Amino acid sequence: MSADEPLLEVRDLKTQFFTAEGTVRAVDGVSFTVEEGEIVGIVGESGAGKSVAASSILRLVEDPGEIVGGEVRFKGETLVGFEEGPDGELRERDEMLSNGEMRGRIRGREIAIIFQDPMESLNPVFTVGGQLQEFIEINRDLGGEEAEQEAIDMLREVGIPEPEARYDDYPHQFSGGMRQRVLIAMALACEPSLIIADEPTTALDVTVEGQILDLVEDLQAKYETSFIWVTHDMGVVAEICDRVNVMYLGEVIEQAEVKDLFYDTKHPYTGALLDSIPRPDETVEELNPIEGVMPEAINPPSGCRFHPRCPHAREVCIEVHPENRVVDGDGTPHRGACLRHEETFMAGYWGSDPLGNETQGETDPELTTDGGGSDE
Amino acid sequence: MATSDTQSDEMLSSDRGEGGVEEEEIESRVGLSYTLLQIQRDPTALVGLAIITVMTFIAVVAYLDAVVFDYLANYSFFANLGVEQYWFANTVWTHPENDPADVRALLPPAWTENAFGAGTWDHPLGTDHRGRDILVRLFYGTRIAIQVGFISTAIGMVFGTLIGAVAGYYGGWIDDALMRGAETLYAIPFLVLVIAFMAAFGRDLTYAMVGVGITTIPVFSRLIRSRVVSVREEDYIEAARAAGVRDRNIILRHVIPNSFAPVLVQATLQIGVSILIVAGLSFLGYGVQPPKPSWGQMLSNSRGYMLPDPWFSVWPGIAILITVVGFNLLGDGLRDALDPRVNN
Known part of the structure; x- marks a missing residue:
């Protein structure tokens, strides 16, 4: 060894x-x-x-x-x-x-x-x-x-x-x-x-x-x-x-040091998981659960497996399946599997039409700015 | 307000009741002591236990007298002391096998009389067709019955448990092979199977016990397999596998002890059944050979005298009945004691 x-x-x-x-x-x-x-x-x-x-x-x-x-x-x-x-x-x-x-x-x-x-x-x-x-x-x-x-x-x-x-x-x-x-x-x-x-x-x-x-x-x-x-x-x-x-439907969709994961979330699913933690200042109505349930692993959704539940999903997410890749190489590698990291995946996410899942769940503003920011 | 108070009181007490039941449930999974306690609380089981204890005691004395003394008589030290087969019976009473000097055949019990004369207290239950005392033969027949019951059931239980546990634990083709094999054994009428077995090997009592033991294997293997199939999914089995315990040890130390309660109950009941079967075999002339006394053979001998001297056949019948009932009562008691769902 x-x-x-x-x-x-x-x-x-x-x-x-x-x-x-x-x-x-x-x-x-x-x-x-x-x-x-x-x-x-x-x-x-x-x-x-x-x-x-x-x-x-x-x-x-x-x-x-x-x-x-x-x-x-x-x-x-x-x-x-x-x-x-x-x-x-x-x-x-x-x-x-x-x-x-x-x-x-x-x-x-x-x-x-x-x-x-x-x-x-x-x-x-x-x-x-x-x-x-x-x-x-x-x-x-x-x-x-x-x-x-x-x-x-x-x-x-x-x-x-x-x-x-x-x-x-x-x-x-x-x-x-x-x-x-x-x-x-x-x-x-x-x-x-x-x-x-x-x-x-x-x-x-x-x-x-x-x-x-x-x-x-x-x-x-x-x-x-x-x-x-x-x-x-x-x-x-x-x-x-x-x-x-972080695992979703049999795949690791984000991999990072614990601090990076919490403060610099790269995948909307991780963001949604963090959002869904109950806080004492929230009532049950204000809780932010992830919409929907995890699909069966017999027939996983095409493309990105999270797209049916993802507030940021766009057309391209249905077609392109993102592998998890290093999306942030500073310090320890931070791997993620989301097409919004255009500089890594080059799938044309920002040019694709939104699927309109946003209405289902509340968008995490931090995540959006972060994801969008890396594109600009 | 008052009503709500009573309600909450009721809820509290019912909670407590449930807690108590749950505690017993957990206790019963553990304990020999708990099981014994439950049996002590159950009068019918105690009766069964008392019958079995008395019968076993008689059987042990008879075994000493008939087998151990016979063996010791081969050594001059003991032979010089006067040790011989049926030494004890002969000393205190009368020889159970040899025909007596003054043959008074077919005497009735002491308090009755029949065509052959009036009963005497020398032979409280009467004498058989060769003038031998029925009571002493009943005593010495107990040894055969108890020995047969325990040994044949032990054979069936040990092999049945192992086969069923292995089949249930591994599943798949091992399960299929073992259980279909056991079921094939089950499909043949067992009296036929035992008689065929004894025809092949010999009419000896040993073969009767082994034969009956073999025919009861499927009973035990099916019983324990059904439990093992659920026990093997338990987390502690998984934990043992994850800790690198060998399959053999998992089966022997973790799977079988957790699946054993129904087998124990079945074994107790099976002892009674085996006694009946071997009595039936002796009746048919298989098993214990005359002049050794056994209950089935006494019944067989009494066949021809049933009308003139019914007592002759009634006594061994009663002996079989009491013994089998004793084991069944204990078995039922054990079942209740080991089953947490039965509310005592």
């Missing part, structure tokens, strides 16, 4: 679900990287493909889903890799790790997952300590006694009071926040280089969520573990992430 290679590199990852209604392109050509010690966010509405992208990294996608293309490289090893065979079909590359290697070397040991629902992610018939110990024994080659001691230490580390006593408790004897702490302990206990957190605080109330976020930040600083933080909550993103990928 060369020095400048990122810890995790996902390139053009495609995961599809073959259902009776048709092929669902849950993840459709997603690329992003995770550097060491970094927290990378994946944001989007329900159904954007965030969780599928996360589980594709560990090859945990189950029937009828299948990873059909792209590449995932982790520490110089190929977790997912496809190449074109002599018959023109995509096939798995030889250096791709076998299922046994994935299980033995990667899952838990190198990359751990924290799941969304702490109430359901612990086995109800085993003690909390027993489960933690099982995972440690598997992934760190420790004996029973050592693993137990390590498990108790980990429970203390994540802020469980009296860990020796709670070790023999069953999951139902823990509150939601405590269980999420246990899950974090499980993920951290195996000392992985990367933890994928799949909406870990969604099921928790806001005060507990705050505590968990603080805990993760502390532990992250201490263990220098990288995180992929999957969420739909822009507030959490602002709180915790270093870099953010």
Whole structure:
């Protein structure tokens, strides 16, 4: 692994679900990287493909889903890799790790997952300590006694009071926040280089969520573990992430440092997401939700996938599908997939007729000036 | 105002009630102790448990006397002590297999009389067609019944659970292959299957138990598979997979324990059924060979004397009835105790 290679590199990852209604392109050509010690966010509405992208990294996608293309490289090893065979079909590359290697070397040991629902992610018939110990024994080659001691230490580390006593408790004897702490302990206990957190605080109330976020930040600083933080909550993103990928219908449509994303939004969808965060000075009527619902990923809209809901959509958006490209190269690259960045895409956006979606949603003046400004 | 107060009170109390139910629900998922507590509260289950305990105790004593003592008699140390088969029965009472010296066949129970004479308290339940005491033979028949019930059910439960869990966990062609195989077994009338099995291997009791065990495999595999199919979708299974746990350990440690409650209930009920089946086999001449006492064989022997001496056939029938009812009562109690939806 060369020095400048990122810890995790996902390139053009495609995961599809073959259902009776048709092929669902849950993840459709997603690329992003995770550097060491970094927290990378994946944001989007329900159904954007965030969780599928996360589980594709560990090859945990189950029937009828299948990873059909792209590449995932982790520490110089190929977790997912496809190449074109002599018959023109995509096939798995030889250096791709076998299922046994994935299980033995990667899952838990190198990359751990924290799941969304702490109430359901612990086995109800085993003690909390027993489960933690099982995972440690598997992934760190420790004996029973050592693993137990390590498990108790980990429970203390994540802020469980009296860990020796709670070790023999069953999951139902823990509150939601405590269980999420246990899950974090499980993920951290195996000392992985990367933890994928799949909406870990969604099921928790806001005060507990705050505590968990603080805990993760502390532990992250201490263990220098990288995180992929999957969420739909822009507030959490602002709180915790270093870099953010915004997903819409299986594609990453904007990719930036967290500050750039919030202060220099390049994609109308991101803008709309930020706008739709409820604020205390707004009533329900004044809320600014994104119009419409996300279309089915079986038949995504032509051109830019966001165009049916986009207040800035023009004729050209129906025809031209924007890849995400670097739209602002100052400092760290800021990638976006919107045709309004004419200097990058050259699709003739400003010469095209508006679709008239503006009436549906309120236009974000800042975004318009910004987008328009770059054109002039 | 007053009405609204009562309303809110009602709401509060109903809330509390719901909370209580929910707590029990969670408890029941965990606990042996909770299950035992539920059974203690259930008088019919307690009756079942009492019957099974008494029967098992008799069976253990009979096993010691009939099998362990027989084995120990091979060693001179024990033989010198006088240890032999049915040592205990012979000492305190009468030998269950050998014909007695003073044959008084087909005596009625102690409090009645028939053509062969009046009953005596030497043979409280009467004697059989060879003059052997019926009560002592019933006692020693208990051992066969209990042994058969537990062992054949254990065979069916272990293999059925493994097959069903593997089929349900993996799905796809593995599921199809295993479950269609199990269903093929299910499609053949099992008495025919067991008899065919014993015809191929031998008429011994061991083969009766194995044969009955095999025929019950599909019952258990279908039962647990239906649970596993939903359990495998649980997040904790996904979490275990994500942590790199082997499939074997996921099935044994995570999937089966979470799907086991209905299997336990079914096993308890199945013990009763297996006892009946093996009694039926003994009646047909398969299974325990004479002169070893077994209930089915006693029934078979009594066939010819049913009209002149009905007691002869009634006693083993009652023994079978009580035992099977005992297991069924416990099974029903277990089902209620393990099912959070049944409101106690």
